[in-house]
Amino acid sequence: MRLPALLLTLLTTALAQAEGMQGWYQNTVWLRLNERWSVGNYLDFRVDDVINGNHTWMVSPRVRYDLDKTWQLQLNTTFLEALNADETSRPDWFRLEFEANPTVPLGDSLVFSMRNRFEWRWRDGDADYGFRIRIRPQMDWLLRKDGLFRGFYANNEFFYDFDADRFTENRLIPFGVILRPHQSVDLRLYYLWRHTRGRTEWRDYDVLGAIATVSF
Secondary structure: HHHHHHHHHHHHHHHHHHOOEEEEEEEEEEEEEOOOOEEEEEEEEEEOOOOEEEEEEEEEEEEEEOOOOOOOEEEEEEEEEEEOOOOOOOOOOEEEEEEEEEEEEEEEEEEEEEEEEEEEEEEEEOOOOHHHHHHEEEEEOOOOOOOEEEEEEEEEEEEEEOOOOOOEEEEEOOOOOOEEEOOEEEEEEEEEEEEEEEEOOEEEEEEEEEEEEEEE
């Protein structure tokens, strides 16, 4: 079976088994201040059934420091409103996030990277706060250096909640496309399988998403 047919078969199977479809629309803008420091902002809007029903909104000012060509440190403050995993409430959250992220070229066309994030989380109305870690290894397969189409990528992210002492979510992007509509814009289109844990059971969702990163 050829690769496009195999991917189509896997996607069709996942869609048939999922409890719902979501659309994620994400944007990050970075302004480089000097060789080491950058500031930016991340916006995120997620809907159910791709175009109907607000599921999540998020805004996140960020500061990034480049240790060297391989490692970046990042501090984020994130404000969000999101439907919980059981889809029974829509609480407001504040998060303070710290990231230590490596990027390692593996030859001319492959790039391995990781996003390693530690989150301090506070939910509006709670007297206490919680801690969570998120790890996301990623592989970029870059086929072209010029033009709109640049290549493909894939990643997998898992969430571990220290207070609940358990894994609470897994997000797999088995297939994504890397586009470069402008020299300052990186656009990624993807399919994501979301496996998230509620109080008593796991839920599965299919996600079609786009994320644009703009750098100045």
